[in-house]
Amino acid sequence: MIYLYEPISKVTFEISLQIKKYLPALSNLRVKNIDKVDDGTKIVNFESTMHIPAYLVAFVVGEIRFIKNFDGTRYRAYAIPGN
Structure with missing residues (x-):
């Protein structure tokens, strides 16, 4: 697999997801x-x-589902139910 680090290989993304209303959507972007x-x-x-x-x-x-912690650093850990 070739990874391109050149500026020309970088683009701006605008992402929208249409999903069932009861499902969560996660991304490394803010909602x-x-x-x-x-x-x-x-x-x-x-x-x-x-x-x-x-x-x-x-x-x-x-x-x-997620668990969260507020001990100094706020974070959430996600997993499928039962794990």
Whole structure:
């Protein structure tokens, strides 16, 4: 696999996901807004990225749960239920 680090290989991403309304959507981007749709879905719109290579874009949609901790550093750890 070839990885391109040249500025020309970097682009801006604008990601929107239309998913079932009860599912969470995660990304390494911040959520800009969520639009509710009448068919039982929602559209999750994420903030635009800076110029980055495509391999740095990530998102997850599914029946996932999280645990969180506030001991100095705030974080969440996600997993599928039962794990």
